[in-house]
Amino acid sequence: MLRSLLLDRGSLTRRLIALSQGDFRVRLDRLAWGAPFAGEARTLGLRAREAALLREVTLMCRERAAVFARSVIPQRALQGRYRRLRHLGTRPLGELLFTDKHVVRGQTRIFPVRPGDVLYAGALRRAARANSRFWGRTSLFYIGGEPLLVTEIFLSDQD
Secondary structure (H helix, E strand, C coil), X not given: XXXXXXXXXXXXXXXXXXXXXXXXXXXXXXXXXXCCCHHHHHHHCCCCCXXXXXXXXXXXXXXXXXXEEEEEEEHHHCCHHHHHHHHCCCCCHHHHHCCCCCEEEEEEEEEEECCCCCCHHHHHHHCCCCCCXXXXXXXXXXXXXXXXXXXXXXXXXXX
């Protein structure tokens, strides 16, 4: 199941809603302007310490934390009709990314998340049990030609 989710190029939100038989919600954990991690900044072509909108959510299936998701949205991507990304609240980002014909999905990278990795602590705080390793993926999306980065850490391989 985990492999299928990691490799799927469609909407993770739709998959999780189906897997949880509709018992799905987004818990907003953090929404703030801040400096992305170094690797995120490089991927997005941001200058050192250039602020971006950081959004961290937990995707809940049947009231269990299933995915820790972190989105990094550069200010230049929040122009025009995409200003609404600042106000998603508990609405899934995927709702916009997979319904807007002007959004293009770029490369996706799959990786293990281990102790010492910058996202490990965030995943561990949300997981129902302590894991020694999680799997994640990062995906670049382009909205209006501007990149945004979505990282999803899968907290369980079962659902």
